[in-house]
Amino acid sequence: MATISDVIESFLKELIRQSQGQAVEIQRNEIAKHFDCAPSQINYVLTTRFSVQHGYTIESQRGGGGYIKIMRLRPERNPSVHQILMEEIRDNVTKTQAVRLIRALQEQNLINDREARLMRAATSDVVLASPLNNRDYMRSRILKAMLSALIH
Amino acid sequence: MATISDVIESFLKELIRQSQGQAVEIQRNEIAKHFDCAPSQINYVLTTRFSVQHGYTIESQRGGGGYIKIMRLRPERNPSVHQILMEEIRDNVTKTQAVRLIRALQEQNLINDREARLMRAATSDVVLASPLNNRDYMRSRILKAMLSALIH
DNA sequence: TATTATTAAAGTCAAAGATAGTCAACCAAT
DNA sequence: ATTGGTTGACTATCTTTGACTTTAATAATA
Numbered sequence: 001m002a003t004i005s006d007v008i009e010s011f012l013k014e015l016i017r018q019s020q021g022q023a024v025e026i027q028r029n030e031i032a033k034h035f036d037c038a039p040s041q042i043n044y045v046l047t048t049r050f051s052v053q054h055g056y057t058i059e060s061q062r063g064g065g066g067y068i069k070i071m072r073l074r075p076e077r078n079p080s081v082h083q084i085l086m087e088e089i090r091d092n093v094t095k096t097q098a099v100r101l102i103r104a105l106q107e108q109n110l111i112n113d114r115e116a117r118l119m120r121a122a123t124s125d126v127v128l129a130s131p132l133n134n135r136d137y138m139r140s141r142i143l144k145a146m147l148s149a150l151i152h
Numbered sequence: 153m154a155t156i157s158d159v160i161e162s163f164l165k166e167l168i169r170q171s172q173g174q175a176v177e178i179q180r181n182e183i184a185k186h187f188d189c190a191p192s193q194i195n196y197v198l199t200t201r202f203s204v205q206h207g208y209t210i211e212s213q214r215g216g217g218g219y220i221k222i223m224r225l226r227p228e229r230n231p232s233v234h235q236i237l238m239e240e241i242r243d244n245v246t247k248t249q250a251v252r253l254i255r256a257l258q259e260q261n262l263i264n265d266r267e268a269r270l271m272r273a274a275t276s277d278v279v280l281a282s283p284l285n286n287r288d289y290m291r292s293r294i295l296k297a298m299l300s301a302l303i304h
Numbered sequence: 305t306a307t308t309a310t311t312a313a314a315g316t317c318a319a320a321g322a323t324a325g326t327c328a329a330c331c332a333a334t
Numbered sequence: 335a336t337t338g339g340t341t342g343a344c345t346a347t348c349t350t351t352g353a354c355t356t357t358a359a360t361a362a363t364a
Contacts, residue, residue, distance in 0.1 A: 039323090040324095041341080061347085062346065068324075115270060118270045155348085181314085193349085200348090216357095
């Protein structure tokens with residue numbers, strides 16, 4: 001039996017298909033109203049059926065003019081990167097593993113030097129060793145680290 | 153979803169572009185009337201989208217004959233913009249602020265499209281909203297996000 | 305002329321409005 | 335008993351509005 005989540009999933013995929021494929025932007029409350037369900041149900045559908053593992057990424061914004069944008073990954077844009085993304089990166093990657101992976105990406109010419117710097121910066125221990133669990137604080141440190149990487 | 157603030161932002165940027173580039177002078181009340189919004193809305197747009205870290209400076213005068221002058225900074229003539237950017241990034245940067253900053257960097261040709269994607273990915277809410285305070289876990293999510301950014 | 309009042313701007317800040325996110329409790333079907 | 339789905343209370347974030355303040359130019363007055 002199709003649950004409401006299944007129905008919403010199909011609906012969203014149909015939307016993406018109709019929009020020639022790669023992305024669609026929705027209002028969470030509208031969709032929820034349309035299917036007469038709780039708004040948070042949309043989040044459930046997104047996390048269980050539109051994750052990176054499923055081949056999608058999500059982008060959203062709160063507040064007035066808020067939205068949720070669902071984008072399909074395009075493996076054909078870079079099959080090697082896609083394969084690495086899907087098969088090689090587990091849920092726990094140590095700093096050493098990250099450094100090796102980034103170097104490998106570079107050696108296969110999948111990323112250039114600047115991009116490698118950005119990645120090392122964003123995943124460095126310095127950045128991630130946060131005493132507070134504060135998103136904005138971490139984000140600013142990540143941004144600073146990435147800009148530093150491009151300047152020095 | 154384009155908010156009225158977004159529309160005003162585009163309008164002002166278009167004005168600057170048309171004026172061959174570097175500066176434009178407006179009347180706050182006129183713009184507000186034109187877009188049928190509160191005058192203070194203009195200030196909101198200016199502070200959220202035309203600050204120094206976005207590559208602009210503002211100059212204004214109150215009273216009779218008052219005005220607001222928006223000037224574009226020129227990074228190529230002023231290398232210390234890098235310095236300004238580093239100093240302007242506070243310890244708390246929201247996602248929206250990060251997105252706008254990254255776009256400004258791009259508009260000033262300090263980073264290219266791929267680099268902007270990497271930065272947005274590494275600083276996205278999805279990545280940083282970690283319930284666990286686990287470095288390796290976060291790092292893998294950041295890496296995945298960055299790779300996704302290169303293929304979507 | 306010097307001073308004061310009036311008018312015409314722009315600035316500030318906090319409250320209200322509009323979205324989306326999180327999380328834990330509850331429910332249903334294996 | 336476990337897994338997956340549903341709901342709603344609470345939270346976070348961004349935008350819009352308006353009352354009040356500040357400043358500058360001009361007009362009126364001493």
